[in-house]
Amino acid sequence: MKHILALIVALFTTLTAPAQQLDFGDRTSATITSKAWGAMNAKNYPDAAAYAQECVKMYEKQAVEMQKQLKEPVPNTDKEAVSKLWALNDVGTRLFIAGQALEKLEKKPEALAAYKKLVETLPFAQCWDPQGWFWKPADGAKGRVKALEFDSLK
Amino acid sequence: MACSTVLIVSSAAASEVKVSKNDQGHFVLLRDGAPYLIRGAGGWSHLALLKEHGGNSIRTWGIETLELPVDGKRVIDRCAELGITVAAGIYVGHERHGFDYSDPAQINRQREAVRAAVRKYKDHPALLVWGLGNEMEGPTSDGRDPRIWKELNELAAIVKAEDPHHPVMTVIAGAAPTKVQGILAHYPNIDILGVNAYSGGGGAATAVKAAGWRKPFVLSEFGPSGHWEVPKTLWGAPIEPSSRDKAAAYYSTQKTLIEDAADISLGSYCFVWGQKQETTSTWYGMFLKTGEKLPQVDAMCRAWTDQWPKNRCPRVSRFDSELKEAVFAPGQLCTVRAEATDPDGDELKWEWTVTAESTDLKVGGDQEAEPPSFPEAIVLAEKNQVVIRTPAKPGNYRVFAIVRDGKGGASAENLCFRIEAKPPPPQ
Numbered sequence: 001m002k003h004i005l006a007l008i009v010a011l012f013t014t015l016t017a018p019a020q021q022l023d024f025g026d027r028t029s030a031t032i033t034s035k036a037w038g039a040m041n042a043k044n045y046p047d048a049a050a051y052a053q054e055c056v057k058m059y060e061k062q063a064v065e066m067q068k069q070l071k072e073p074v075p076n077t078d079k080e081a082v083s084k085l086w087a088l089n090d091v092g093t094r095l096f097i098a099g100q101a102l103e104k105l106e107k108k109p110e111a112l113a114a115y116k117k118l119v120e121t122l123p124f125a126q127c128w129d130p131q132g133w134f135w136k137p138a139d140g141a142k143g144r145v146k147a148l149e150f151d152s153l154k
Numbered sequence: 155m156a157c158s159t160v161l162i163v164s165s166a167a168a169s170e171v172k173v174s175k176n177d178q179g180h181f182v183l184l185r186d187g188a189p190y191l192i193r194g195a196g197g198w199s200h201l202a203l204l205k206e207h208g209g210n211s212i213r214t215w216g217i218e219t220l221e222l223p224v225d226g227k228r229v230i231d232r233c234a235e236l237g238i239t240v241a242a243g244i245y246v247g248h249e250r251h252g253f254d255y256s257d258p259a260q261i262n263r264q265r266e267a268v269r270a271a272v273r274k275y276k277d278h279p280a281l282l283v284w285g286l287g288n289e290m291e292g293p294t295s296d297g298r299d300p301r302i303w304k305e306l307n308e309l310a311a312i313v314k315a316e317d318p319h320h321p322v323m324t325v326i327a328g329a330a331p332t333k334v335q336g337i338l339a340h341y342p343n344i345d346i347l348g349v350n351a352y353s354g355g356g357g358a359a360t361a362v363k364a365a366g367w368r369k370p371f372v373l374s375e376f377g378p379s380g381h382w383e384v385p386k387t388l389w390g391a392p393i394e395p396s397s398r399d400k401a402a403a404y405y406s407t408q409k410t411l412i413e414d415a416a417d418i419s420l421g422s423y424c425f426v427w428g429q430k431q432e433t434t435s436t437w438y439g440m441f442l443k444t445g446e447k448l449p450q451v452d453a454m455c456r457a458w459t460d461q462w463p464k465n466r467c468p469r470v471s472r473f474d475s476e477l478k479e480a481v482f483a484p485g486q487l488c489t490v491r492a493e494a495t496d497p498d499g500d501e502l503k504w505e506w507t508v509t510a511e512s513t514d515l516k517v518g519g520d521q522e523a524e525p526p527s528f529p530e531a532i533v534l535a536e537k538n539q540v541v542i543r544t545p546a547k548p549g550n551y552r553v554f555a556i557v558r559d560g561k562g563g564a565s566a567e568n569l570c571f572r573i574e575a576k577p578p579p580p581q
Contacts, residue, residue, distance in 0.1 A: 043385075076364045077331050132296065133331055139357030142414070146356075146406035150453065151398055154497075 022050055029059050029090040036097045049101035052094040063091035063122055073124040076134040082126050092118055092125020096137035099144060112148055115141035166234065168277040170319045173345055173370050173420070181370040183321075183420045185239070185282065192282070192421025193458045194241065196375055197428040198222060198229045200441060204427060205236050207451060208458030213374060213423040215243040215288050217271040230280050239282035241323065241374075241423065244271050246287030246309065250518070255301040268309050269316060276317035283320055284313050285374075289327040289350060293518040297326070297333030303340035310343035321345035325374040327518070329358045331365035338366055346420060348374030353383045355407040359415030371415065373422035376407045377440075377450070381433040387479045387570050391511050391550055394437055397470050397565040401449035408457035424454055431522050433512060434552065436566040442556065446564035466497040467563035473555060477542065477571040484573055486544045492555045492567065493538060500559035506532055506540040511550035511570065548573045 025031040036051035066088035074081045082089070095118035102111035118125070118141040126134040169186050176182045176189065183190045194211035195204055198219055204212065212233060214220065220230040220242060233240050247253025247264055254260055268286070275281055286309055291297050310322045324341070325348035326333050337344060347367055351358040355376035362371055378400040381392040395403065404424055411419055429439035436442070440450045449467040456462055475490035482488065496502055508531040514523040528551075534541040538557070545551060550572050558564045 041385075073364065075366075076361070077335075077366070131330070133329075133361070135354065136357060136360065139354075139360055139410075139414075143356040143403075143406045143410050146409050147399075147402035150402045150405040150456070153456070 022047060022054070024051075024054060027058070029055060029086060032058075033090050033093060036094060040097055040101060043104075045101040045104040049098050049105065052098035052101065055094040056091050056098070059087045059091050062087035063125070067122050067124055070124050073126065073136065076126060079128075079134075082134055085124075085126075088122060088125045089127060092122040092137045093127045095122065096127075096141055099141060103144070103148075108148055108152075112145060115145045115148075119145065166279040168319065169239075169279055169281065171282055171321060172319070173321050178417075180417045181420060183282075183370075190239075190282075192239075192241075192372060192423065194421060194423035195427035195440070195454070196423045196425045197440075198224055199428040200445075200447070201225065201232055201236055201238060203447065203451070205238060207455035207463055208461075209238070209427075209454070211239040211241060211282055211421070211423070212427065213241040213243065213285060215285070216245040217242065217275070219243070220275060230275065230278055234278065234280040238280065240278075240280045241283050241285045241372075242271075242275055242281055243285035243288060244268055244313075246290045246306065246324075248290050248292065248518070250292055255305055261305060264305075265309060265312055269312050272313050272316040276320065281320055283323045283346060284317070285348065286310055286313060286322050286324050288325045288348075288374075289518050291326055291333060291336075293327040295327075295333075297330055297336045300336060300340045303336045307341045307343045310341070310345075314343065321370075323348045323372060323374070325350060329354065329361035329365070331361075334362050334365035334367050344369070346370045346372055348372045350375035350425075352377055352380035353403075355403075356410030356414070359411060359419050363415075363418065367418070369418070370420050371418040372420050373407070373411050375423060375425040376404070377425045377438055378403045381437060387572070388481075389550055389572050391552075391570040391572075392433060393479070393570065394434055394568055396473065397449050397467075397567055401453035404450045405453040405457045408454065424450070430519075431512070431524050432519060433515065433522075434554075434568060435509075435524060436554070436568065442564055442566065446558055446562055449565055452563075462497075465500075465559070465561050465563055468494045468496045468500075468502055468557045468559050468565045470494045470555075470557065470565045470567055473567040473569070475553070475569060477544075477553065478569045479571070481572045481574050481577040482544045483575070483577050484544055484546045484548070487533065488542050488544060489539060490542060490553050490555065490569070491539045492557070494557045494565060496559050496563075498559070498561075500561055500563075502538075503558050503560065504535070504537050504540075505556040505558070506535045506542075507554040507556075508532065508542060508545065509552050509554065511552060544571070544573055548575050 032055040039048035066085045099111045099114040119138050123138040171185050174184050192211045193209050196213045222229050224232050323346035329349050349358045359371050378395045384392050429441050429443045472493040477488045509527040510525040512525045533543050552568045554568045556566045
């Protein structure tokens with residue numbers, strides 16, 4: 001766990017410089033999320049990771065609080081109940097985006113750290129898929145952890 | 155000789171397979187009373203290799219497949235000989251192929267076809283479960299139309315009446331809650347829900363549970379990210395994951411399923427144990443057309459057995475070019491470079507091909523034609539490096555690199571490029 005935290009700190013330190021130059025709009029979680037996805041889709045991975053980091057920094061405390069109040073994930077069929085957990089969902093999604101962006105930047109240890117933090121601290125976060133359902137970023141992160149570990153097997 | 159083999163196989167006792175719960179309250183498949191975890195693959199070729207790599211079951215999509223010849227025998231007999239079980243697919247009509255679920259005549263014909271299929275194979279020792287339908291709701295359907303679920307319920311009743319000893323699995327495309335809820339509401343005769351899921355494969359069991367599913371589950375197809383799930387070039391060509399990414403995706407999905415869904419999962423079938431043209435010639439196939447296995451096979455071996463196979467596929471560490479996802483004018487000379495190593499130290503041989511981007515694109519895995527290739531585009535191929543003269547005709551293309559170890563292992567990569575008479579200036 002210590003190792004993961006150190007890597008997360010390293011990740012955030014690495015990304016501080018570009019983050020200062022980014023436009024965070026009204027700084028709401030939703031706006032930053034949308035900017036992170038936008039940067040990711042535009043293959044601007046440093047910005048995607050930096051937006052994600054900023055959102056995590058701003059809303060992590062609330063996200064962890066929301067996670068602590070849950071014993072199991074809110075049913076993904078109850079859109080309203082899922083959406084009420086906005087900080088949990090947004091921060092969880094952002095950690096997943098950070099992991100994806102860091103993989104593209106070939107920063108595998110930092111990507112692993114982001115994924116593991118998501119799996120360990122925000123497992124019930126959910127993200128709306130435009131196809132019509134919620135998915136869990138932690139499930140995706142768990143898969144990426146295994147994939148990265150497999151790729152490093154000798 | 156063939157006749158005597160059939161007699162031997164047919165005289166073996168039919169298995170009794172049922173779904174039960176173990177001491178922990180987890181669903182398990184019991185085959186002749188013993189717990190049976192499906193370590194499966196979709197397809198019917200390379201069966202001995204499946205066994206050698208730790209697999210124990212195949213999945214087919216249409217009942218006629220069981221009669222196809224493989225290694226000189228019928229598929230189902232060869233499976234029995236190798237100790238491989240079969241999730242025997244029975245085709246159920248798709249509306250996109252013209253089936254009309256409002257037409258009583260078509261419905262009756264289909265019911266009789268299902269009955270005949272079950273009668274023919276129900277006593278075969280290789281039979282594990284019935285795969286009643288595959289994505290018959292349509293890959294883009296939201297599953298809200300109850301007609302198909304209700305008819306599946308009728309068909310499952312026919313299967314069970316004919317054969318009470320093998321469970322009925324029905325396979326849907328993706329884990330959309332509306333589909334799961336449609337099945338829950340209208341299809342109580344189902345024993346096992348199969349879900350085909352690619353980038354979301356590892357989470358499919360969790361997703362169906364969240365949608366209210368409480369019966370057994372099989373991940374009935376999984377593999378690399380699907381061509382509809384990946385980033386695209388500026389001209390809309392889906393970018394195929396690298397061979398290493400694909401192998402890692404198979405491994406992680408299988409491992410995640412085992413860890414996260416032990417309560418409802420009876421196992422999985424990776425896709426596809428063979429070769430298939432779908433978007434490209436290498437996207438979903440775990441083998442090349444020439445028969446060599448790809449790293450996805452080694453990944454499944456590792457996931458199934460925690461061991462590497464005796465011979466491993468080459469591992470590509472670099473594949474790049476100025477052509478990659480770029481637009482060029484006709485007649486330009488470009489270089490593509492690759493690097494690979496072989497874990498067993500085997501000597502590697504490279505093959506380079508330029509093909510058109512496929513235009514015969516279908517949905518739901520329907521058969522597609524291979525696009526033409528352009529051997530004249532290869533100006534100079536030197537092992538892991540090739541010089542290409544870009545094709546004269548504007549259009550979308552791919553460069554494929556295949557590296558073989560000469561011992562049945564290979565890796566395949568490709569990149570997309572586009573030819574325009576007057577390409578935009580480089581940015």
